Amino acid sequence: MAKILITGGAGFIGSNLCEHFLNEGHSVVVLDNFATGHRHNLAPFMENALFELVEGDIRNMADCHRATAGADYVLHQAALGSVPRSIKDPITTNEVNVSGFLNMLVAARDAGVKRFVYAASSSTYGDSVALPKVEDQIGKPLSPYAITKFVNELYAEIFSKTYGLETIGLRYFNVFGRRQDPNGAYAAVIPLFVKQLMNHQSPLINGTGDFSRDFTYIDNVVQMNERAMLTQKPEAINTVYNTAVGDRTTLNELLGYLKEFLSDFDPAIADVAVEYGPNRQGDIPHSLASIEKAKQLLDYQPTHPIKQGLKEAVGWYWSHLK
Template sequence: MSKIAKKKILITGGAGFIGSNLCGYFLEDNEVICLDNFSTGHYHNIQSFLLHPNFKLIEGDIRDFETCERAVLGVDFVLHEAALGSVPRSINDPITTNEVNVSGFLNMLTAARNAGVKRFIYAASSSTYGDSEKLPKIEEVIGKPLSPYAVTKYVNELYADVFSKTYSIATIGLRYFNVFGRNQDPNGAYAAVIPKFVAQFLNHESPIINGDGNFSRDFTYIDNVIQMNELAMLSDHPEAINTVYNTAFGERTTLNELVHSLKEFLAEFDPEIATVPIVYGENRVGDIPHSLASIEKAKRLLNYAPKFSMREGLKETVKWYWETRK
């Protein structure tokens, strides 16, 4: 149950994976506005909210400033999740990625400032660490970006910092580390690895791992991300705002470990999945070898205590995909 009540919350990208989970979490006790252009979000993610008296949908694009201004009217908090994700997508189409992730972000930030929004909390990214080899990743130590997507997410942080200093709008960036869970789309060319692998296993198809499977990630279950957004809204400690936080569990898992855990959990529902072979391919351009977050800053300033380990979250996720499979 949400600790935030009787507030007006705008969630951009609210029909997407993370946005729809945030909508559902805050909806019972708050007025929730979902802004989405459905380029990557889905109506089915918010279908159950449409008749709820606290829910309002604005179908529109953050690249249109007037739409952004209309969406922020009377809003207490903005949770800005709208973006074009995916490193490969940004390599294939850097111009659109920049238009959405940079120009769209600036539109939302400016509209929020003009409307006197209390706090602007935005989805930052672990891709900002770029070529930095230091592990674990600490918020104050980053490298050079390795993809157009990473450039755009770093520019978001720079704009947020400038706006907080110049216009006194409170901002908090959450650097998401490989988020997974319910509502994550397994389809399309840019599907994330966990839903993609799950879908392949369910069809008894071999998942293809890029490289030898020893690349590692700090996979982060959606409920931990919801917790971080809520804590970012609640905190009034001066040191806790106008900064960025790693949003992760704080452990790393190799792709080999991931795929074997998926087989283990899915085989409980369909024993044949245990026999599906794994295929290995080439490394993907723009991928960093290893990712592991330090969550000490979030623990210290936001009292963050992630409730789900990677395997606990994965078990919940597999169950959700099995129950909602078509």
């Protein structure tokens, strides 16, 4: 069994990774400053002898060294997400996503970890209009956030070549599922829509609703992290992978599915009206991933297409938000 450090483990994706790897019998250390994560996400693990919480900040080198001590693997999830937040405050986004990332690479190198798996982003594709998105064909970034995530990939590649640190980047495509926070100014679209529909409030779609995304259920993301962490294929490491399902859904279709599944709990939700507003700055029109590289090199097989994932997510939100 391995000792795994999960940065940002109190967040949505991080806490799901904690749950999975603890259930598999691994030791899990979480480094988190609770800037965006929540203590209640870690509450189920606090009495587990295999779990350890290190309260600290990836911008603090001492915290990074303390957390990586003795770790076999690092799953680096800590970041400030959200394109709008990065546009409003590019400096803090850069400090966390670039300086913090570099700190973690150095700490992982110094601790002699076996592999550093990190959350990359589909925002790296920027203004590229090609569909589906293929890993080696990117455009120019469209936001400060996208720049930071691209810089992460550049730093990871340099650390692989210069220091021999094994790295794998996972370009997440619109991840959703249990524990994703529906509150706050930068809530992701699916939990935000779910909360609004449950309260009989009209969701606001930015644009006409024709923009499309490769919405990816959390279980698929957990699988990708595990396969990236454990693969023994030399050709599978020191690279990046799309982490998605390889299918796209428009925002209008998404709302239709959410209303359908939520109506099983509350029929009145089917009649909630939808509002439309201006496009959001920094948004790309369409996103669709090729997952052939992950299938070939990591034996990745997504278990949850969009509708199955949404149905499970809706059930979780209904039991936890009501």
